[in-house]
Amino acid sequence: MPAAAPEVELRSSPHLHTRRSVAMIMRHVIYALLPVAAAAVWFFGISALASLVTAVGVCVATENFLSRLAGRGSTVGDGSVVITGILLALTLPPGFPLWMTAVGAFVSVALGKMLFGGLGANAFNPALVGRAFLQAAFPSAITAYTPVLARNRFSEFIPATLTPPFLQPPPLDRWIAQARVDAFSGATPLMQWKFDGAATDPFALGLGAVAGSAGETSAVLIALCGCYLLVRKMADWRIPAAMLGSAALASLAFHAMNPARYPDALFTLLSGGLMLGAFFMATDMVASPVTPRGVWIYGSLMGLITVLIRNLGGLPEGVMYAILLGNAASPIIDSVTQPRVYGHGGRK
Amino acid sequence: MTISWFGNSSRTFGRGVHPPEHKEQTAGLPIRRLPFPPLLIVPLSQHTGAPAVPIVRERQEVVRGEPIARAGGFVSVPMHAPATGVIDRIAPAPSVKGDLALAIFLKPYPSASQEILYGAPRDIEKMSPDELIQAVQDTGVVGLGGAAFPTHVKLKPPEGRRIDAVIVNGCECEPYLTTDHRVMAEQPAEVIHGARIVMKALGAERTIIGVEDNKPDAIAALERAVQGFDAITVQRVQARYPQGAEKILIQVLLDRQVPSGGLPADVGAAVFNVATLAQLGELLPRRQGLIERVVTITGPGVDKPGNYMAALGTPLRWALEQAAIRHDASSVILGGPMMGPAVASLDVPLTKGVTGVLVFSREDKQASRVYPCIRCAACVAACPLHLNPSRLGLLALKERYEEMELDFHLKDCFECGCCSYVCPSRIPLVQYFRLAKQVNRERKGKTDAGRGA
Numbered sequence: 001m002p003a004a005a006p007e008v009e010l011r012s013s014p015h016l017h018t019r020r021s022v023a024m025i026m027r028h029v030i031y032a033l034l035p036v037a038a039a040a041v042w043f044f045g046i047s048a049l050a051s052l053v054t055a056v057g058v059c060v061a062t063e064n065f066l067s068r069l070a071g072r073g074s075t076v077g078d079g080s081v082v083i084t085g086i087l088l089a090l091t092l093p094p095g096f097p098l099w100m101t102a103v104g105a106f107v108s109v110a111l112g113k114m115l116f117g118g119l120g121a122n123a124f125n126p127a128l129v130g131r132a133f134l135q136a137a138f139p140s141a142i143t144a145y146t147p148v149l150a151r152n153r154f155s156e157f158i159p160a161t162l163t164p165p166f167l168q169p170p171p172l173d174r175w176i177a178q179a180r181v182d183a184f185s186g187a188t189p190l191m192q193w194k195f196d197g198a199a200t201d202p203f204a205l206g207l208g209a210v211a212g213s214a215g216e217t218s219a220v221l222i223a224l225c226g227c228y229l230l231v232r233k234m235a236d237w238r239i240p241a242a243m244l245g246s247a248a249l250a251s252l253a254f255h256a257m258n259p260a261r262y263p264d265a266l267f268t269l270l271s272g273g274l275m276l277g278a279f280f281m282a283t284d285m286v287a288s289p290v291t292p293r294g295v296w297i298y299g300s301l302m303g304l305i306t307v308l309i310r311n312l313g314g315l316p317e318g319v320m321y322a323i324l325l326g327n328a329a330s331p332i333i334d335s336v337t338q339p340r341v342y343g344h345g346g347r348k
Numbered sequence: 349m350t351i352s353w354f355g356n357s358s359r360t361f362g363r364g365v366h367p368p369e370h371k372e373q374t375a376g377l378p379i380r381r382l383p384f385p386p387l388l389i390v391p392l393s394q395h396t397g398a399p400a401v402p403i404v405r406e407r408q409e410v411v412r413g414e415p416i417a418r419a420g421g422f423v424s425v426p427m428h429a430p431a432t433g434v435i436d437r438i439a440p441a442p443s444v445k446g447d448l449a450l451a452i453f454l455k456p457y458p459s460a461s462q463e464i465l466y467g468a469p470r471d472i473e474k475m476s477p478d479e480l481i482q483a484v485q486d487t488g489v490v491g492l493g494g495a496a497f498p499t500h501v502k503l504k505p506p507e508g509r510r511i512d513a514v515i516v517n518g519c520e521c522e523p524y525l526t527t528d529h530r531v532m533a534e535q536p537a538e539v540i541h542g543a544r545i546v547m548k549a550l551g552a553e554r555t556i557i558g559v560e561d562n563k564p565d566a567i568a569a570l571e572r573a574v575q576g577f578d579a580i581t582v583q584r585v586q587a588r589y590p591q592g593a594e595k596i597l598i599q600v601l602l603d604r605q606v607p608s609g610g611l612p613a614d615v616g617a618a619v620f621n622v623a624t625l626a627q628l629g630e631l632l633p634r635r636q637g638l639i640e641r642v643v644t645i646t647g648p649g650v651d652k653p654g655n656y657m658a659a660l661g662t663p664l665r666w667a668l669e670q671a672a673i674r675h676d677a678s679s680v681i682l683g684g685p686m687m688g689p690a691v692a693s694l695d696v697p698l699t700k701g702v703t704g705v706l707v708f709s710r711e712d713k714q715a716s717r718v719y720p721c722i723r724c725a726a727c728v729a730a731c732p733l734h735l736n737p738s739r740l741g742l743l744a745l746k747e748r749y750e751e752m753e754l755d756f757h758l759k760d761c762f763e764c765g766c767c768s769y770v771c772p773s774r775i776p777l778v779q780y781f782r783l784a785k786q787v788n789r790e791r792k793g794k795t796d797a798g799r800g801a
Binding site for chain 1 (some may be wrong): 357364367368394409412523593599605606607608610679681686687688689690706708720721722723724725729733734737739756760763767768770772773774776778779782
């Protein structure tokens with residue numbers, strides 16, 4: 001008969017643990033983003049690829065450097081910083097100067113994440129902090145869009161991409177005229193609607209064959225990849241549901257009031273960064289509320305603000321500010337929606 | 349706060365978790381008796397409440413089933429000799445909590461039989477509720493689901509409270525454990541008999557037996573046994589942890605919530621574990637005492653897992669040797685893996701509250717790097733009481749324990765461990781909460797003492 005083990009180990013219950021881990025969640029978000037990134041490269045060529053590589057590289061390097069500087073050892077292993085890099089690149093115009101991308105990536109991680117204390121401590125989605133910085137610092141470069149599916153997209157860079165550091169990018173009119181696929185005014189569907197009153201074919205919007213930020217064009221693909229995350233329970237389904245739902249309802253109301261001035265709900269849902277924002281940025285767990293009711297409020301708030309900015313504001317797109325505002329509101333949403341605890345008179 | 353009905357008509361609660369059950373190793377194994385060890389260690393405090401008082405002397409001969417200690421008060425129970433033999437000594441012995449506690453050491457005679465000759469039959473139908481309550485105390489029966497709270501105390505609800513419904517807990521929602529499962533499958537008549545005794549003592553009108561739907565054979569056995577007893581029904585509940593927590597089961601079966609800090613009696617309910625009632629049903633009519641219980645010994649660290657009927661006071665080391673503990677066993681847990689404490693020593697005895705012994709081996713150790721909270725809300729979605737473990741965890745890190753209690757209902761937490769189980773950052777949430785509660789208790793003790801002086 002074997003003798004009992006001489007040593008026992010003291011642990012505190014529970015002694016079981018789910019297999020899900022932070023690194024696993026982050027890995028799945030990266031998997032879900034890869035098709036979107038691949039589509040960006042397909043639509044916009046090597047310029048988009050260079051932008052992705054730059055953003056991810058600088059983000060990882062920044063976190064690596066700053067976390068070591070803080071004496072905590074590198075924290076890039078959890079994978080969250082890779083997501084920040086991919087998301088930042090996907091929200092920028094495909095021909096955005098790489099040096100500006102690098103600045104944005106640095107700001108995203110340094111200011112948007114590490115300054116708060118790293119993973120879990122950031123109040124805002126880091127990628128959007130970087131993008132907001134770029135929007136303020138380089139307002140013309142960030143609205144310089146180029147045509148989708150340009151013939152030479154895999155053989156040459158969009159000229160603005162290779163702008164030397166600290167210089168402004170060259171005008172793109174000549175290059176666009178030369179690379180044009182069909183009539184292209186250098187405007188995204190949202191800009192066309194806002195400034196020219198021109199609608200875009202919903203089919204083209206869904207597939208992504210339109211000008212826009214590198215990774216925001218194909219609404220259907222983004223929704224599919226996002227649904228993968230929801231099905232694997234790596235993101236809270238209520239956030240995109242609430243955000244898309246409230247955006248759709250709000251634009252229905254606007255459209256009913258004045259169909260000539262305000263686009264319909266389908267256009268609202270498929271255009272701009274709404275899909276990418278709703279599935280991949282608003283769902284950033286760190287910056288969203290934790291309470292079940294709070295999550296619905298948070299999502300609805302962001303959808304509503306998006307439509308308000310688009311329809312009433314001066315900018316053609318409002319997703320970025322909507323999500324940043326939602327992030328800012330999430331602590332207060334959390335405090336006012338604390339769950340009703342068992343046995344505290346919620347119900348007899 | 350939803351009570352949902354699923355296609356299979358199992359009732360359940362809204363949150364919680366469903367860890368891998370690991371019950372298949374032992375669920376089909378009939379209860380087997382363990383032989384007597386060379387020395388039994390019977391602690392005088394195997395229950396909640398005052399320790400029992402010995403009524404035997406050293407070197408005195410005792411017969412299996414004979415009382416060897418009397419109850420030390422109302423919230424206390426007597427002890428009975430688990431085997432025929434001689435009292436070796438009455439001395440301190442290591443307890444599960446890690447300290448030393450007084451115990452009666454009993455040397456069974458080598459030829460001692462497991463038959464129980466002690467006792468005399470009586471007719472429970474002719475007994476009054478007060479006589480029944482006294483009789484329940486005399487059996488020494490306590491909550492065998494793990495709490496070890498004296499059963500007769502529950503039969504005397506506080507003044508002004510009336511119990512209309514008896515809940516019988518056959519959920520056994522902890523992974524690995526199959527003790528209650530085997531008792532229900534093998535002793536359904538005793539369970540029903542015990543339920544009738546407590547109903548009579550309480551003057552309750554009905555009994556609901558809640559059993560998780562992963563034990564169809566137990567449900568079938570109980571349904572056969574309740575035929576003819578209209579006041580007793582068997583209700584399937586979903587296999588989900590912690591379905592068997594008292595507060596949760598009351599909500600699921602009666603649609604009532606026990607008020608914070610209150611008792612089940614406040615909502616007219618009393619909850620008993622199936623194994624408790626099976627013992628009552630068997631012992632009380634024969635005027636016998638609790639001297640043994642069913643213990644599931646299982647886990648990757650034993651080669652012969654099973655459901656063993658063990659004499660109370662059997663040393664853990666002896667019991668584990670019978671179950672062929674492996675050389676690479678690394679941690680031993682009393683009870684289930686979600687709430688059971690790990691033992692510090694294998695020299696502690698099996699007591700009335702031990703539902704199972706779970707042995708893990710070295711390779712089961714998981715790397716456990718703790719990440720910061722990413723506010724994923726998995727814990728919020730898992731907490732059966734609708735607490736906010738995420739927020740509580742962040743406050744615990746900052747040592748804001750009082751705020752946890754005042755604003756976030758720390759005291760309501762019954763430490764089921766769902767939050768720690770689901771946390772992808774592996775933050776030891778429930779462990780933090782235990783610490784916070786302890787600190788708050790001690791601080792409160794200090795201020796009270798200061799006020800007294």
